[in-house]
Amino acid sequence: MRFASVVATLVAAVAVSAQNQTMTIQVGAEVDTQGGIFQFIPNSIMAPNGTVVNFRFSGIPGNHSVTQASFNSPCQPLAGGFDSGWVEILQNTTGGTPLPSWNLTITNDQIPIWFFCKQLLPSPHCPAGMVGVINVQPGANSLSAFRSKAQSDNSPGQEQGGLVGMGASASADPEVPSAFATLFKGTASATATAPAGGSGSAGGAGPTNSAPSGGAVSLGLNMNLLVLVLGVLAGGALVN
Numbered sequence: 543m544r545f546a547s548v549v550a551t552l553v554a555a556v557a558v559s560a561q562n563q564t565m566t567i568q569v570g571a572e573v574d575t576q577g578g579i580f581q582f583i584p585n586s587i588m589a590p591n592g593t594v595v596n597f598r599f600s601g602i603p604g605n606h607s608v609t610q611a612s613f614n615s616p617c618q619p620l621a622g623g624f625d626s627g628w629v630e631i632l633q634n635t636t637g638g639t640p641l642p643s644w645n646l647t648i649t650n651d652q653i654p655i656w657f658f659c660k661q662l663l664p665s666p667h668c669p670a671g672m673v674g675v676i677n678v679q680p681g682a683n684s685l686s687a688f689r690s691k692a693q694s695d696n697s698p699g700q701e702q703g704g705l706v707g708m709g710a711s712a713s714a715d716p717e718v719p720s721a722f723a724t725l726f727k728g729t730a731s732a733t734a735t736a737p738a739g740g741s742g743s744a745g746g747a748g749p750t751n752s753a754p755s756g757g758a759v760s761l762g763l764n765m766n767l768l769v770l771v772l773g774v775l776a777g778g779a780l781v782n
């Protein structure tokens with residue numbers, strides 16, 4: 543009896559470790575991709591404990607994040623949640639260079655892990671549909687419900703989270719090949735949040751605003767930054 547249970551434990555341990563796998567989620571897409579730029583592909587996966595989820599930042603140019611949220615606040619960073627920080631994909635200069643990527647390891651497959659992109663420019667990505675989930679629980683909250691909720695939040699939170707989140711954690715920042723991009727980790731609040739009295743209203747981002755509600759959005763961004771970013775993203779997100 544005791545022997546059998548030891549064997550069973552060993553077998554289970556081996557099985558778990560043998561099942562560790564890598565899964566890929568694409569972060570952002572191209573203008574001509576079905577569903578547009580603002581999406582994770584796929585946007586829902588089931589990933590057991592130990593799975594390494596390899597987020598690949600694609601869609602050139604682009605500037606995205608993978609940020610954990612709660613089901614109830616789809617576009618707000620979860621306190622104690624993971625956050626890749628900004629990853630810019632400015633250009634593809636060398637052809638074969640691997641895409642910037644970020645590894646997140648699943649540590650608890652019993653809870654749904656909701657996430658979104660917190661980018662505001664040229665219009666907020668989260669309400670436009672840039673959300674996803676790992677390990678959605680059957681019969682419980684669905685991705686489509688999460689997405690619908692996201693559509694009504696036009697002011698995604700900009701706080702910078704850490705590497706360790708709820709149910710998943712990373713051991714390192716995203717890896718960004720120099721040919722592609724620069725990593726802006728931990729600078730989000732310094733660069734993207736306007737000081738009190740800062741200008742920037744989003745009616746200003748109007749020409750490219752594809753947010754579903756179409757309401758005026760306060761981006762709270764320095765106008766120079768806005769212009770710079772719009773310029774950098776021109777040809778990509780602007781078309782959408």
Ligand SMILES: *[C@@H]1O[C@H](CO)[C@@H](O)[C@H](O)[C@H]1NC(C)=O
Pocket residue numbers: 558559562591592593648649
């Ligand atoms: C596989 O996942 C298990 C469970 O999370 C973990 O304890 C183990 O270290 C992982 N093995 C490898 C080789 O990463």
Ligand SMILES: *[C@@H]1O[C@H](CO)[C@@H](O)[C@H](O)[C@H]1NC(C)=O
Pocket residue numbers: 602634636637638639640641
């Ligand atoms: C970069 O460009 C080359 C040549 O234009 C193309 O073959 C390659 O797929 C591109 N890589 C990425 C990651 O888009």
Ligand SMILES: *[C@@H]1O[C@H](CO)[C@@H](O)[C@H](O)[C@H]1NC(C)=O
Pocket residue numbers: 591649650651652
């Ligand atoms: C995955 O890990 C979590 C946290 O340790 C644990 O509660 C859960 O039971 C594990 N899942 C499985 C299928 O063993």
Ligand SMILES: *[C@@H]1O[C@H](CO)[C@@H](O)[C@H](O)[C@H]1NC(C)=O
Pocket residue numbers: 564594596643644645714716717
């Ligand atoms: C992600 O994990 C894979 C498989 O474990 C590894 O080959 C790759 O180098 C890692 N990439 C990064 C950016 O950490």
Ligand SMILES: *[C@@H]1O[C@H](CO)[C@@H](O)[C@H](O)[C@H]1NC(C)=O
Pocket residue numbers: 605628630661662663726729730733734770771774
């Ligand atoms: C990427 O987005 C962040 C946040 O909006 C911003 O601070 C950074 O300057 C952007 N980078 C580029 C090149 O647009």
Ligand SMILES: [Cu+2]
Pocket residue numbers: 570580605606607659660661667672
């Ligand atoms: Cu995005």
